[in-house]
Amino acid sequence: MNILSNHNISNSLKINSKCRFFIEINEVTQFENLYKFVNEQKLPVLVIGEGTNIVPKDYFEGVVIKPTFNKVQYNTNDSTVSVGSSVNWHSFVKEMIKNKIYGFENLSLIPGSVGASPIQNIGAYGQEVSNLIARVDCFDYVKNKFLSLSNSDCNFSYRKSSLKDKPYIIFNIDFITNGFKSLNLEYESIQNYIKDNNINLSSISLNRASEIIVDIRNSILPDPIQVPNVGSFFKNPTINKNEINTSKFNLEDLIIWHHDSDTVKVGAARLIQLVKNDLENFNNVSIYSNHALVLVSNGKATQREILSFANNIKDVINETFNISLDIEPTVIN
Numbered sequence: 001m002n003i004l005s006n007h008n009i010s011n012s013l014k015i016n017s018k019c020r021f022f023i024e025i026n027e028v029t030q031f032e033n034l035y036k037f038v039n040e041q042k043l044p045v046l047v048i049g050e051g052t053n054i055v056p057k058d059y060f061e062g063v064v065i066k067p068t069f070n071k072v073q074y075n076t077n078d079s080t081v082s083v084g085s086s087v088n089w090h091s092f093v094k095e096m097i098k099n100k101i102y103g104f105e106n107l108s109l110i111p112g113s114v115g116a117s118p119i120q121n122i123g124a125y126g127q128e129v130s131n132l133i134a135r136v137d138c139f140d141y142v143k144n145k146f147l148s149l150s151n152s153d154c155n156f157s158y159r160k161s162s163l164k165d166k167p168y169i170i171f172n173i174d175f176i177t178n179g180f181k182s183l184n185l186e187y188e189s190i191q192n193y194i195k196d197n198n199i200n201l202s203s204i205s206l207n208r209a210s211e212i213i214v215d216i217r218n219s220i221l222p223d224p225i226q227v228p229n230v231g232s233f234f235k236n237p238t239i240n241k242n243e244i245n246t247s248k249f250n251l252e253d254l255i256i257w258h259h260d261s262d263t264v265k266v267g268a269a270r271l272i273q274l275v276k277n278d279l280e281n282f283n284n285v286s287i288y289s290n291h292a293l294v295l296v297s298n299g300k301a302t303q304r305e306i307l308s309f310a311n312n313i314k315d316v317i318n319e320t321f322n323i324s325l326d327i328e329p330t331v332i333n
């Protein structure tokens with residue numbers, strides 16, 4: 001176990017950030033020593049993958065742990081595949097597609113690692129990773145204990161799981177390889193793409209479906225390598241429709257999806273678009289031109305500036321619509 005001091009925390013917002021200790025770990029036998037170190041130090045701990053969904057501060061007075069488990073192993077006895085947490089998510093999706101395994105294709109091109117995927121139950125285009133997970137293997141660095149969690153132990157819901165605030169290091173995930181038998185092309189933007197490009201529905205293969213998702217994503221989302229960002233900065237809020245303030249805009253101006261008998265889900269991107277002119281201007285952070293839910297930095301923004309901008313957006317949305325927005329990425333305090 002190699003312990004580095006004052007190490008950079010690499011992150012897709014390109015915030016200049018360092019931590020007191022940084023530890024890479026690639027063997028389960030090292031967890032015991034890690035437990036001892038973490039408990040001796042009595043410092044906060046942050047587990048990271050590729051840093052595409054964190055908002056770190058300039059200096060984290062704590063221990064950053066980066067698991068580097070990268071094995072992929074097929075278990076034919078129970079139709080699952082065990083995947084190390086540091087495997088890149090999109091590379092794994094491509095491997096599933098190459099092996100004609102359905103269910104992963106709509107999650108193509110989501111940045112980050114396999115290990116982070118259950119934390120916020122990554123999702124896109126009508127699919128969520130919770131539909132594909134059989135088990136999550138973790139190490140509890142507070143109790144010095146291994147856990148193998150079933151899908152229901154993780155309490156998955158929209159961009160949420162019970163893993164997020166737990167002291168767990170996820171080192172392996174078992175995914176179901178026989179859960180889906182066909183493509184799901186129902187999502188509105190996929191349907192529009194098929195129509196606009198005159199594609200014959202029955203000609204769409206698993207690989208083509210993934211390419212379609214990649215094309216759509218590339219047309220609306222910035223590449224974090226070129227433009228610092230963390231994807232959607234806010235979750236789509238679920239609220240009671242009657243509570244929406246309609247004094248400034250009509251309900252027809254909003255994007256509203258039915259959720260259950262009492263609540264609706266509201267498109268946060270449209271809310272931000274509608275109030276764009278009421279927002280304060282910041283020097284180093286702004287709203288991405290092709291997608292209002294994405295905040296982009298010029299590479300000079302600090303955590304403080306990004307959060308000030310995010311809080312200004314939240315305040316204006318609250319004043320205008322009586323809707324409270326939740327921040328999606330992990331903010332490191």
Ligand SMILES: Cc1cc2nc3c(=O)[nH]c(=O)nc-3n(C[C@H](O)[C@H](O)[C@H](O)COP(=O)(O)OP(=O)(O)OC[C@H]3O[C@@H](n4cnc5c(N)ncnc54)[C@H](O)[C@@H]3O)c2cc1C
Binds near residue numbers: 051330
């Ligand atoms: C351009 C762009 C588009 C995106 N699009 C989507 C999208 O469509 N849908 C979607 O859901 N998300 C999307 N995201 C968000 C991001 O891709 C996911 O949240 C991804 O799972 C983050 O992976 P990561 O390895 O970078 O995690 P990190 O950013 O390193 O960490 C994220 C969280 O997971 C925890 N964590 C990471 N690894 C582990 C581990 N091994 N054990 C325990 N905890 C861990 C961290 O503590 C942190 O709380 C997008 C991001 C970007 C930049």
